[in-house]
Amino acid sequence: MMKHIHLSLAHMSGKEEEFIHEAFLTNWVVPLGPNVDGFENDLAAWLGEKSASPLHVVALSSGTAAIHLALVMLGVGPGDEVICQSFTFAASANPIVYQGATPVFVDSEPGTWNMDPELLRQAIDDRLRATGKLPKAIIPVHLYGTPARMDEINSVASAYGIPVVEDAAEALGSEYNGRYCGTFGTYGALSFNGNKMITTSGGGALICPNEESARRVKFYATQARENFPYYQHEQIGYNYRLSNISAGIGRGQMYVLDEHIARRRAIHALYVEKLKNTPGITVMQPRSNVDLHPNYWLSTILVNPQEAGFTWQELSARLTAADIESRPLWKPMHLQPVFAKAPAYVNGVSEALFAQGLCLPSGPMVTDEDVDRVVEIIKN
Incomplete structure (x- = not known):
């Protein structure tokens, strides 16, 4: 009988069980715990090896949640438009609609299969003429792990003052001019789904520009609970944090990344x-x-x-x-x-x-x- 060959199957390091076992021994099976902090620190350190400044990473329940919270942080809402690469998985675009905004799709260039920077500029100019305002954000994607032309995309975005949400769900470890993908935009989204570079079974992370933005992302990801002795909510929040058990799997996966x-x-x-x-x-x-x-x-x-x-x-x-x-x-x-x-x-x-x-x-x-x-x- 011939062996079944999978497209992209998860592979364990053997260390995952140690972190999971420790979580059970200490009863840290709730959504937060030492493994979550440890996994965030591990990712920030690994990605930071090729970054000029310290990185701030928030572990979340999925890459989709990461993109969604980036849009929340950027104030995207009803009546806004967000430019998104067309050649991608639906998870790149769906969070735009979650926020009541409209996706505007931009096609690819043949060299990388990713967002065409010149077409991006044309799209921005046309949306400005059509709507009288600029798109609220730009979502380029590093498709199948191939880096998009980030220098040119960021140059266009900067010229119009539009923030970039980098979809690096498929690109953990990919490099553009010596820097890891996910570290070029205002925010960068990663995925740890079962078929990705490493897995937490299901999960993702958001790379944030500073410590304060990471703190705010954590706030939204834990139901936007205010600092009161009782449950007080002044903004809409989400149940988006990665569990301590899943984060333990992620910590073990870092050994084989x-x-x-x-x-x-x-x-x-x-x-x-x-x-x-x-x-x-x-x-x-x-x-x-x-x-x-x-x-x-x-x-x-x-x-x-x-x-x-x-x-x-x-x-x-x-x-x-x-x-x-x-x-x-x-x-x-x-x-x-x-x-x-x-x-x-x-x-x-x-x-x-x-x-x-x-x-x-x-x-x-x-x-x-x-x-x-x-x-x-x-x-x-």
Whole structure:
């Protein structure tokens, strides 16, 4: 019987059980506790190794919650517009609607598959003409772990005085010009879902600009309870804090984070080497004039059916028949029925990628032999 090859399966370090066991021994199984503080400190220290200033990280229940609280902190509300990358998962855009605001979608550029800075500028100018006010925030995404063109995006944002919420849910460990993704915006969102670089089963974090903003995020994330001897609430809050048990898993995962990043990069390099000169198959490799070092959370390919002789759908079906998981690229948000009425500035890039793209098994549990199986099916 052939081994089932997962797309991106979580891998434990062995240290997770120690932190969880300690939480049970001390009865810290409630949403807050030492593991939460420890995990936040671990993340801040690790990310801060390549940051010029101290980082402030708040552990939350999901990456979606992180983006939502960033928008709350920026005062996004009804009648506002927020620019969001179109080529992404819905969790990048949904929190905009949670706040009663309208998403404005901007298409990608072909070098990184991420937000096109020039199209971003055009969108801002057009929204200013159409509505008489500027968008309240900009949400670029580091898709599949490939860094967006943050220098140019931040330059545009700065020119108009618009804050940036960096969606780094897929990009923990990815580097842009020597800095970790998630540290370029006013806020940066991370995800620790079960298939991400590290996992807390479910969870996320928000990278904040200073200690006071982190304190305020924690306030909103714990139901906005005021400092009274009884329960007093003067603002709407949310139940968004990560549990002490989940944070224990995260602390154990930090021991294998560097290993996971290295393994995913090695898997991507294998796909590049083994699929080179394969007709109709292109392994995604970013093109940029700056130093990009993706984590390659998922290795992705484009299938040109005219040259390959098959579509990505046919290839995916063959992989499934061989007990190998794959996944189509994200369907752009401007094509999603739920966002049909949202303004969109498109150039055809994300639609073309969606029409040809497929994600291949890329998790740390994928072996070299697994890659060989995948490659053999593609070539045959």
